[in-house]
Amino acid sequence: MNVQYITDDTGKTTGVFIPISDWNSLKSRYGEISEDSIVPESHKEVVRNRMAEYDKNSEMGLDYDDVMTELKLE
Secondary structure, three states, X not given: OOOEEEEOOOOOEEEEEOOXXXXXXXXXXXXXXXXXXXXXXXXXXXXXXXXXXXXXXXXXXXXXXXXXXHHHHO
C-alpha cells in the first residue's frame, strides 16, 4: 500500500492519502467500510443546514484568505 501522510505547517500529521485501488481493496475486504460510513448522517445534516443558510444569506460567508491571515495574526 502506497500511503502518503498529510501534515500541517508545524509538521503534525493531519491526514492520510491512499490510492483509490487500495481503498477499493479495503472496501472489498471489510464490508462495513463505505463512503457513506465515513461521514455520519448527523454531520451531513449539519452541512446541509449550513448550506441552506448560506443560500439564504450569502453575505454571511467569509473569504478564506482573509480568515487564514487573521488566524495567523492571533
